[in-house]
Amino acid sequence: xxxxxxxxxxxxxxxxxxxxxxxxxxxxxxxxxxxxxxxxxxxxxxxxxxxxxxxxxxxxxxxxxxxxxxxxxxxxxxxxxxxxxxxxxxxxxxxxxxxxxxxxxxxxxxxxxxxxxxxxxxxxxxxxxxxxxxxxxxxxxxxxxxxxxxxxxxxxxxxxxxxxxxxxxxxxxxxxxxxxxxxxxxxxxxxxxxxxxxxxxxxxxxxxxxxx
Numbered sequence: 530x531x532x533x534x535x536x537x538x539x540x541x542x543x544x545x546x547x548x549x550x551x552x553x554x555x556x557x558x559x560x561x562x563x564x565x566x567x568x569x570x571x572x573x574x575x576x577x578x579x580x581x582x583x584x585x586x587x588x589x590x591x592x593x594x595x596x597x598x599x600x601x602x603x604x605x606x607x608x609x610x611x612x613x614x615x616x617x618x619x620x621x622x623x624x625x626x627x628x629x630x631x632x633x634x635x636x637x638x639x640x641x642x643x644x645x646x647x648x649x650x651x652x653x654x655x656x657x658x659x660x661x662x663x664x665x666x667x668x669x670x671x672x673x674x675x676x677x678x679x680x681x682x683x684x685x686x687x688x689x690x691x692x693x694x695x696x697x698x699x700x701x702x703x704x705x706x707x708x709x710x711x712x713x714x715x716x717x718x719x720x721x722x723x724x725x726x727x728x729x730x731x732x733x734x735x736x737x738x739x740x741x
Contacts, residue, residue: 538582
């Protein structure tokens with residue numbers, strides 16, 4: 530982490546009440562600090578580059594430039610920062626556009642505060658957290674146009690099991706609880722999955738698990 534054990538967060542959200550609630554949630558939670566808030570993409574584009582941040586929570590439906598385009602413009606100047614979309618949109622085109630543009634996570638705003646915090650922590654630790662509804666939509670979309678890939682044959686039974694949990698949107702901690710193993714063991718298995726499938730993110734792994 531960039532500042533000891535504190536995860537440094539910025540928020541880009543145009544709705545005042547939501548932006549303030551997220552700021553209060555993050556600053557009131559141990560291990561997190563909200564460093565900056567921005568009401569629109571234009572101010573974020575001016576303020577984000579050069580900042581030492583771990584995570585940016587990015588809304589999509591912003592006035593003017595949308596959140597996906599904002600992330601796309603700043604991501605290559607913030608290589609040590611992870612972007613998580615936090616939005617009301619759950620349609621396939623928006624989801625894939627955000628993930629293909631570099632988002633490491635995709636959470637719906639109706640997600641509970643505790644789950645939002647856990648998702649931020651999970652993503653900062655190398656995960657790609659998604660609301661379970663989002664993960665299901667991704668899997669459904671992939672399965673409609675692709676057949677199972679032989680690439681998964683290189684995975685062990687345990688790795689395939691963990692891949693199924695990833696497809697359901699489970700966080701590292703939740704997978705560990707389900708399988709009665711440590712979070713570090715989960716991370717090791719996921720590292721092996723990514724290595725065998727030659728991918729770097731959950732979305733790429735799910736795509737690679739199927740072939741055209």
